[in-house]
Amino acid sequence: MAAGACAAALHRMDLLGGPPSRPVLVRPVEIGANGKHSGTTAVRIARLPEAHLTRVDGWPVTTVARTLVDVARRQGERCAVVAGDAALRMGLDLAGLDRVLADCSRSPGIRAAREMLALCDSRAESPLESLTRLVLDRGGIPRPTLQAEIGEFRVDFCWPSARLILEADGKSKYAEASDLFREKQREDWLRSKGYRVLRTDWPEVFNREASLCRRVAHALMEAAA
Known part of the structure; x- marks a missing residue:
């Protein structure tokens, strides 16, 4: 078996x-x-x-x-x-x-x-998103909205009141050069609406958890100032 x-x-x-x-x-x-x-x-x-x-x-x-x-x-x-x-x-x-x-x-x-x-959530769309959410939770970061819809776009993690977005970038996310161009257009639009966009990846999530949590915590503090 x-x-x-x-x-x-x-x-x-x-x-x-x-x-x-x-x-x-x-x-x-x-x-x-x-x-x-x-x-x-x-x-x-x-x-x-x-x-x-x-x-x-x-x-x-x-x-x-x-x-x-x-x-x-x-x-x-x-x-x-x-x-x-x-x-x-x-x-x-x-x-x-x-x-x-x-x-x-x-x-x-x-x-x-x-x-x-009890920590599991169906809204995570990849292992990287799952681990990012776990790292943020264990680091004491306020829980974000998952798969938040902003205009025609959907983002991995969002703190709406702080207008802060975190995107988890896996290797397969930008398989083609055109993917990277579309992502830049998407990020430019989000920034034009007043959102700050942070990014993380496998090396940071897996090996530098404290660094990720510090970056997010600092951005949230700046938004609240």
Whole structure:
């Protein structure tokens, strides 16, 4: 039974760092035997109620909800939020997630997992946006409006009262030279309406979180002055 990050990949959920290099499998505890690791697979033992099981492309796999809970329990906050945002965009049933959390109430790490998953938001459109939101939240920055619509445009993060915008620029955002030109026109229009536009990227979000939070906090303070 595929589980964890392996199941997330089969469900086509976003994964921080990509799919695992070797399959992660779960053996139902009722079958017995011990978990083991080899050079090609990692096998764990776990309780798997029937409601936590499904198939994807013919492969036995844990459901989206159970997969998300396992990722949160075992891979930490960043991975949980990236995967959780993706699952919500896919239409994850929140009532079903609550049932899985209740079923796993005695599992190691479940309390932290519940707290992590409460941070997820379907409005994030990419892993970078998910991590940017998490960094801002953990840095004590006032929560922005996500995917705010300004005129004909939509922006990643906006603090309307401060007329401040933050855009998260991933590698795929400007695949063509024309994309960059259109983005410049868009930013010029936003600035003409009195908005200040900040930008961030993977290196800052992943490695210089404090720098990002300082920049945003400073811009908010300037707007309030």
